[in-house]
Amino acid sequence: MSKEKTWREASQGGVCWKPSVMYLTGDWKTFRPERDVSKCTKCLVCTIFCPDGAIRWKAEKGDIEFDMNFCKGCGICANECPTKAIVMKM
């Protein structure tokens, strides 16, 4: 892959030429969240605490959804879940 730009071609000051949604940061993770649906009360505390906005409420499904492309596996959702419905696994 020699598509990388030279210093003369690259935008001034490192201005991005890719939108942030194209940088899939989800592959940084070691641990991934797993949800026990029977314990989940859909209180949505996890959606508020997720620092990456990787847990979203999907109105059409009437449920939450994890976006693994952006979940970095920090475990904050598991820690905050009042019913311990989320556990982090390798």
Add this chain to the structure above:
Amino acid sequence: MRQRVPHKSNRNENVEEVQIVKTTAKQEIQGLNGDEAAAFAVKQCDVDVVAAYPITPQTIIVEKFSEYVANGEVDTEYICTESEHSAMAACLAASATGARVFTASASAGLALMHEMLFVTSGCRAPVVMAIANRALSAPLNIHGDHSDSMAERDSGWIQVYAENSQEVYDSIIQAFRIGEHLDVQLPVMVGLDGFTLSHTLENVETLPDETVKTFVGIRQFPVVLTHEGKTVPYKLDPESPMTMGPIALPNYYFEFKRQQEEAMRNALRVIPQVHEEYAELSGRRYGDGLLEQYSLEDAEVAIVCLGSTAGTVKTVVDDLRMKGVKAGLLRIRTYRPFPAEAIVKALSPVKALAVMERSMSFGGRGGAVFHEVRNALYDAAVQPPVVDFIHGLGGRDTNPGQIRGVYEDLQKIIRQERTDNLVRFVGLRE
């Protein structure tokens, strides 16, 4: 400002020669100290945002400017920040939106900005900052030396050091044009020696407001390609969003640093251009804007220095020239980018050279100016002996007698054809 006027020759009244004469703008002489001269220059430069935190001996700059804001004499947004780190962060952010931005600092304040200085130059934000050069603690000292800005010489900022308040005024105006030049796009620091310049009243010739406004013009922007594939001006705009100063990992960081180096090289060309254009407007020149040579054409002994010291050195040079000593001075006005090739050329006749500088590089075998001047001379056809004279730390006065002593040392070096003591201290009790 050139004008064609008919000129009557003395030799032949009938022949009407057409001569190009320079007409300078009508100027007003004001009694200003260095700080006030800086503030007045900023007032005339149509600055959008000033974010600052006061620190001696810079305080008068921001104090004076806040008066202009309070009196409604400028429409500048003035932000009182809680620290210098925040001040530079605010300046960078404002500059990123396309505003023309100014701030001022000194000593510990500049040191606290350290991190943000690199971010500002890395984001290619042409912020202009006056530095009332002051010593760094400890022990606490509020007086002048160059320790503060010399410690920031690698921060990617253009550095200009003024010799007097007049030059402070002129340099601030030029700084906006230099920094905002499309081939440069770098922040600019203008150094004025603490107290020696910052607090000393001088006659300063000032240009009319309109003349300065026209000279600095409206800020220009280079175009960049955004993630949406659009070419847009390099500024933050909700209509065409872009990310400035993002993460650049090992595969890209290096390329952006090389861009900054190129901008510095371009500045070597742009600074004399802007300086010359301003000189035609004001009638004032400081060498070519990079270096000022004084009695250097045939000099055998010469001093290289920065800032207000040069004023005293010039007096001594005049004095020595009367006595037949071939003494000269090279004042480095622009220290970043470092005009190495021009320095080598300017110093070609010199047989022994003294670098006089107001900062130390502890354990570095001389100060930074010494290192760089001596390094440049490695490319010279003949290398003269070069000695470092550290002087004026913490505001210690450097008098004409001491400078005469430096020239005597140089003459001794020529006679003995050797230099045993490479780093010397002027005005130190030994």
